[in-house]
Amino acid sequence: MTKLPLPIRVGIICIAAAAIAALAAFGDQTSLRFASRIAIMGLAAVAVDVVLGYAGLVSLGHAAFFGVGAYVTGALALIGHTEGLIVWPVAVGAATLAALVIGALALRTTGVYFIMITLAFAQMFYYGANAMPGLGGADGFRLPFRSTIGGMPLDDPRIFFLLCAFLLIAVLLLARRASFAAFGYTLRAARDDAIRSAASGIENYWLRLAAFTISGAIAGFAGVLSANLTLYIAPSSVLSWHLSAELLVMVILGMAGTLYGAVVGAAIFLTLVEIISHYTDFWAMYVGIAVIARVLLIRDGLLVALRRLVTT
Amino acid sequence: MSIAFIAEQSFNALQLGLMLFLMAVGVTLAFGTMRLINLAHGSFFMLAAYFYAWIIAKTESGFAAWIGALAGLAVLAVVIERVIIRPLYVRDHLEQVLATFGLILIFNDLVMMIWGRDPVYVPLPDVLSGHVMLGEIAYPTYRLVITAVAIIIGLSIWYLIARTRTGGLIRASADNRAVVQALGANVDRLGAGVFALVAVLAGIAGIMTAPLIAVTSGMGDAVLIQSLVVVIIGGLGSIVGALVGALLVAFVEVFGRTFLPMALGSTSGFALANMAIYLLMAMTLIWRPFGIFGKPQ
Numbered sequence: 001m002t003k004l005p006l007p008i009r010v011g012i013i014c015i016a017a018a019a020i021a022a023l024a025a026f027g028d029q030t031s032l033r034f035a036s037r038i039a040i041m042g043l044a045a046v047a048v049d050v051v052l053g054y055a056g057l058v059s060l061g062h063a064a065f066f067g068v069g070a071y072v073t074g075a076l077a078l079i080g081h082t083e084g085l086i087v088w089p090v091a092v093g094a095a096t097l098a099a100l101v102i103g104a105l106a107l108r109t110t111g112v113y114f115i116m117i118t119l120a121f122a123q124m125f126y127y128g129a130n131a132m133p134g135l136g137g138a139d140g141f142r143l144p145f146r147s148t149i150g151g152m153p154l155d156d157p158r159i160f161f162l163l164c165a166f167l168l169i170a171v172l173l174l175a176r177r178a179s180f181a182a183f184g185y186t187l188r189a190a191r192d193d194a195i196r197s198a199a200s201g202i203e204n205y206w207l208r209l210a211a212f213t214i215s216g217a218i219a220g221f222a223g224v225l226s227a228n229l230t231l232y233i234a235p236s237s238v239l240s241w242h243l244s245a246e247l248l249v250m251v252i253l254g255m256a257g258t259l260y261g262a263v264v265g266a267a268i269f270l271t272l273v274e275i276i277s278h279y280t281d282f283w284a285m286y287v288g289i290a291v292i293a294r295v296l297l298i299r300d301g302l303l304v305a306l307r308r309l310v311t312t
Numbered sequence: 313m314s315i316a317f318i319a320e321q322s323f324n325a326l327q328l329g330l331m332l333f334l335m336a337v338g339v340t341l342a343f344g345t346m347r348l349i350n351l352a353h354g355s356f357f358m359l360a361a362y363f364y365a366w367i368i369a370k371t372e373s374g375f376a377a378w379i380g381a382l383a384g385l386a387v388l389a390v391v392i393e394r395v396i397i398r399p400l401y402v403r404d405h406l407e408q409v410l411a412t413f414g415l416i417l418i419f420n421d422l423v424m425m426i427w428g429r430d431p432v433y434v435p436l437p438d439v440l441s442g443h444v445m446l447g448e449i450a451y452p453t454y455r456l457v458i459t460a461v462a463i464i465i466g467l468s469i470w471y472l473i474a475r476t477r478t479g480g481l482i483r484a485s486a487d488n489r490a491v492v493q494a495l496g497a498n499v500d501r502l503g504a505g506v507f508a509l510v511a512v513l514a515g516i517a518g519i520m521t522a523p524l525i526a527v528t529s530g531m532g533d534a535v536l537i538q539s540l541v542v543v544i545i546g547g548l549g550s551i552v553g554a555l556v557g558a559l560l561v562a563f564v565e566v567f568g569r570t571f572l573p574m575a576l577g578s579t580s581g582f583a584l585a586n587m588a589i590y591l592l593m594a595m596t597l598i599w600r601p602f603g604i605f606g607k608p609q
Contacts, residue, residue: 288417
């Protein structure tokens, strides 16, 4: 596993802690909403990194789990269920189930097949949602209410942001703990040499399926939070394959295989988009140029480039 | 439900299948020869349609538009191959996915900047705008002609790959690129040639489809994903697989859209029809994880 030197890691933690504290103290509605978006997309990018960095599988279909989480939350809100302690587990459970089924089929292959199959299955959800007139079809729908937690409303953007940040940190710590447990080591063994790990008695398929399913659950959770942030759900916003690709971009903008690198990448990506879209409607083009430049010129991700600057 | 109606739907499915084949054969050849996964393949489909619409609006000559659009596309493909794609042959698939996704973002926005956000309509050629009587069905001449053109192109691809020296090199470098290079063939030029060829094939499909649909930014995305489904079903790297997969997907798509809403009512039928080709893909994967004609890597 690529590891960053201590000063950089401590630096990132300090910046993150300072940012959260400053936002909690002085943040206005706009900045709190934007910070919540970073936390939510960071959570989804962490989900992608679990599969990409630890299992070594390129999933181009995580929008499906994000979208299922969002859609179930929204559909339940439409029929009047908003208690998060009930709705959220149901929505995350639905995303988990979707990941289990898609993973069971896609993981029988590897490499390019895996990429294309995850993409195609996510697209199935996209077109399925487009054809559901009860949920607004292609236009999507507005959620009537935000979820509540134990009856407590989440309408205050400060409380909502702190909840997102808390959940993101909790998931990061849990995933980090898992990565140093037998689960994480065997997963990396299966990534680095599938034949040897199989010969040592590791069940590659089931191990990867477990990782993929957990990853789907995390992405679904991000979708639940996203539905509560925007209160608006459409296939093109939560199920589009561009979202899946953008999550991959976030992971590699930071650094794959570190978990927190995905959050750094999400922050960089969303800030970049925010700034460019102030100047032009065609921000996607500049994102495209940035992605190609990252792949062709920097090669290892911004955090690794930073390490090179620090250590040489 | 008359026989004539089913026959007409079958013709439509055959035509869609051949268009998908022109796209899917490019995906499969690019992977087969260069181990490249190219998401920007749909962009070639879109760009050709825009080039064609633009030239035909300026010159009012269909012939000039065909030649100009395809030549422009080939030049663009060679430049993209040289600058962006070639360094990626030796890199992993993740970086190929990301860089070609970047290309999609650029092209989708570029066409909007140049030609605007509104859909561009491409006129049918006058000679081909009528109908031909096939027995008792009046079938649009244009659809019949593009079906015939697609069959001719399909046969030419088959001849090129199976019977010529270039085709032999393409097949050989699919098996072992390093050995082909060691034997003195210029695999870099071969790669550039194949990339331009598959771009032109996607372009032909784009131009021929343009008068039937609105030309918009992002029109390539949907076609790209359909052709990926074709390749997953048929097997990556197999040209026969691309043909079989394309026809299977097209028939399921066309007949699903016609019959599922009739059988299940419009709401659930429409939803299922939207998902039908992906369910077909799932069933194929349970049966053969690497596609019907594919080999495990």
